[in-house]
Amino acid sequence: MKDKLKKLFAYYKPYRFLFYSDMFFAVMGAAVTLVIPLIVRYITSEVVYYEAADARRVIFYLGVLLIFLVLVEFGCNYYISYFGHVMGAKMEADMRSDIFGHYQKLTFAFYDNQKVGHLLSRITSDLFDISELLHHGPEDVLISVIKIVGSFVILMNINAKLTVTAFAFVPLMVAFAVYYNMKMKQAFARNRARIADINSQIEDSLAGIRVVKSFANEKEELKKFNKGNHNFLEAKKDSYKYMGMYNSGLTALTTLVTVGVLIAGGIFLTTGGVNAPDLITFLLYINNFTEPVKKLVNSAEQFQNGYTGFERFLEILSIAPDISDKPDAVSMENMQGDIEFKNVSFHYEDNEEKVLNHINLKVRAGEYMALVGPSGVGKTTLCSLIPRFYDVSEGELLIDGVDVRDMKLNDLRNNVGIVQQDVYLFAGTIMENIRYGKSEATDEEVVLAAKNANAHEFIMSFPDGYDTDIGQRGVKLSGGQKQRLSIARVFLKNPPILIFDEATSALDNESEKVVQKSLESLAKDRTTFVIAHRLTTIRNAQKILVLTEEGIAEQGTHEELLAKKGIYESLYFSGEERK
Numbered sequence: 001m002k003d004k005l006k007k008l009f010a011y012y013k014p015y016r017f018l019f020y021s022d023m024f025f026a027v028m029g030a031a032v033t034l035v036i037p038l039i040v041r042y043i044t045s046e047v048v049y050y051e052a053a054d055a056r057r058v059i060f061y062l063g064v065l066l067i068f069l070v071l072v073e074f075g076c077n078y079y080i081s082y083f084g085h086v087m088g089a090k091m092e093a094d095m096r097s098d099i100f101g102h103y104q105k106l107t108f109a110f111y112d113n114q115k116v117g118h119l120l121s122r123i124t125s126d127l128f129d130i131s132e133l134l135h136h137g138p139e140d141v142l143i144s145v146i147k148i149v150g151s152f153v154i155l156m157n158i159n160a161k162l163t164v165t166a167f168a169f170v171p172l173m174v175a176f177a178v179y180y181n182m183k184m185k186q187a188f189a190r191n192r193a194r195i196a197d198i199n200s201q202i203e204d205s206l207a208g209i210r211v212v213k214s215f216a217n218e219k220e221e222l223k224k225f226n227k228g229n230h231n232f233l234e235a236k237k238d239s240y241k242y243m244g245m246y247n248s249g250l251t252a253l254t255t256l257v258t259v260g261v262l263i264a265g266g267i268f269l270t271t272g273g274v275n276a277p278d279l280i281t282f283l284l285y286i287n288n289f290t291e292p293v294k295k296l297v298n299s300a301e302q303f304q305n306g307y308t309g310f311e312r313f314l315e316i317l318s319i320a321p322d323i324s325d326k327p328d329a330v331s332m333e334n335m336q337g338d339i340e341f342k343n344v345s346f347h348y349e350d351n352e353e354k355v356l357n358h359i360n361l362k363v364r365a366g367e368y369m370a371l372v373g374p375s376g377v378g379k380t381t382l383c384s385l386i387p388r389f390y391d392v393s394e395g396e397l398l399i400d401g402v403d404v405r406d407m408k409l410n411d412l413r414n415n416v417g418i419v420q421q422d423v424y425l426f427a428g429t430i431m432e433n434i435r436y437g438k439s440e441a442t443d444e445e446v447v448l449a450a451k452n453a454n455a456h457e458f459i460m461s462f463p464d465g466y467d468t469d470i471g472q473r474g475v476k477l478s479g480g481q482k483q484r485l486s487i488a489r490v491f492l493k494n495p496p497i498l499i500f501d502e503a504t505s506a507l508d509n510e511s512e513k514v515v516q517k518s519l520e521s522l523a524k525d526r527t528t529f530v531i532a533h534r535l536t537t538i539r540n541a542q543k544i545l546v547l548t549e550e551g552i553a554e555q556g557t558h559e560e561l562l563a564k565k566g567i568y569e570s571l572y573f574s575g576e577e578r579k
């Protein structure tokens with residue numbers, strides 16, 4: 001806990017000035033609040049006995065002083081409310097940037113086991129809780145303690161018996177506030193869970209709206225939705241019950257303190273135990289020790305939420321990216337593209353069973369190599385080792401004779417281009433999406449890349465050309481068009497090594513031909529790994545590798561492998577190729 005708190009405090013460091021000034025104005029505001037009733041008491045108990053003219057003069061000056069103090073109190077409260085929140089928001093922004101930056105560094109092995117929604121909530125709701133704590137926590141505690149202790153000390157000096165009577169209610173208020181605050185927060189947590197259910201249901205149903213409609217299941221979807229909707233409503237009703245109890249209960253208790261002080265004070269008045277001005281002063285102080293009780297209880301709760309959020313935040317930050325640069329990593333700027341798998345075995349982190357078993361494979365720079373085999377044998381896995389999306393479990397993977405683990409990761413990845421079956425395009429224009437391949441590319445370079453990828457023509461057929469907004473995930477483009485954009489992106493990147501992972505599998509025959517042409521021109525003079533589901537598309541490969549559960553079963557050219565009459569031949573003629 002000490003370590004974690006240290007990390008929490010570290011976020012205050014850049015905003016030391018804001019923090020200390022916030023604390024300063026918090027103390028000053030609280031002090032002024034405590035002083036105001038004392039001046040009123042002075043007027044009612046002393047000044048009224050002065051000679052009329054003197055009294056008027058003193059009351060005038062004291063009135064001016066009171067107005068000045070009210071202004072100071074206002075200034076302090078405004079400062080801590082505005083700059084305090086700004087400080088919290090700045091720290092929240094720093095944390096958000098830290099966690100997003102860390103997300104960017106984490107590896108595939110991490111993302112394989114995470115839900116995006118989960119990661120999102122760490123950035124949004126958790127950080128909000130933390131920032132509230134960071135800002136309000138110290139300030140609220142400080143103000144509340146000063147007000148409660150200050151009121152107690154001042155009132156004890158005025159009238160000990162009445163003070164004890166008034167403060168007798170405090171434990172009752174604390175107990176009430178703690179209990180209902182807890183109930184209320186639990187109910188809010190249930191609310192959040194229910195609304196999260198609803199949101200994921202909406203997301204799922206709308207993302208799959210085409211399926212919903214094709215099965216004519218709109219009514220069922222609504223029925224399912226209304227169940228979640230009803231649960232949320234019930235949860236909300238529950239939380240309002242506790243919220244109502246908490247708010248009105250505490251208001252009633254505060255009034256009860258006033259009534260208690262009035263009754264006890266009234267009795268003491270008759271016995272001479274207290275005088276009228278002191279009783280008035282007591283009444284003026286009641287809010288100064290009842291309000292802070294609520295605040296303190298709330299702070300404790302806030303600390304719990306914020307701290308749990310911070311722990312979750314640290315949990316993510318403490319995950320070290322398992323693939324990163326060695327201290328003495330080698331620069332690889334002019335890669336040739338000679339690739340060698342030396343006795344490579346691999347298994348995924350969550351599964352001890354090996355996907356790749358002692359693979360030995362040499363591909364010379366510029367070679368066009370195809371990888372075939374039934375689905376699930378590890379073709380994609382094998383290719384994902386090249387850009388180090390995962391590290392080999394055993395053996396070595398060399399490029400130009402250097403182990404990929406010894407290279408600068410950025411250099412390695414800048415030298416490998418990947419075209420996959422699923423194309424991911426970012427929100428934005430076509431121009432921006434192609435430029436993703438090389439951020440400093442000029443417009444001319446982007447256009448050239450698009451021309452090379454056979455994309456220029458269809459891009460120009462849109463009214464806005466390269467400025468066409470493709471919408472979230474590129475829904476306004478056909479599969480073949482999206483694929484050609486992703487190829488243009490790689491053209492622009494211009495890497496010596498390529499991986500085509502079933503790049504045409506999702507396309508119809510017509511688009512497949514166009515995309516195939518783009519891929520072939522991209523592959524020219526580059527080391528290329530092609531994973532193809534239609535074996536007709538790889539007949540020209542210089543080397544074809546047949547991968548099975550046992551490893552590399554056959555390798556050779558199309559003709560050689562057909563002549564062998566082995567697995568490749570049966571795959572080629574059986575239609576197994578369609579998988």
Ligand code: ADP
Nearest residue numbers: 112348351355374375376377378379380381382
């Ligand atoms: P292919 O591309 O030949 O169809 P893959 O390389 O995708 O095969 O998968 C090989 C095996 O590894 C499969 O059994 C698959 O379930 C498993 N696998 C693939 N990706 C992961 C992953 N991220 N985590 C764990 N297992 C995986």
Ligand code: MG
Nearest residue numbers: 379380381501
């Ligand atoms: Mg695959």
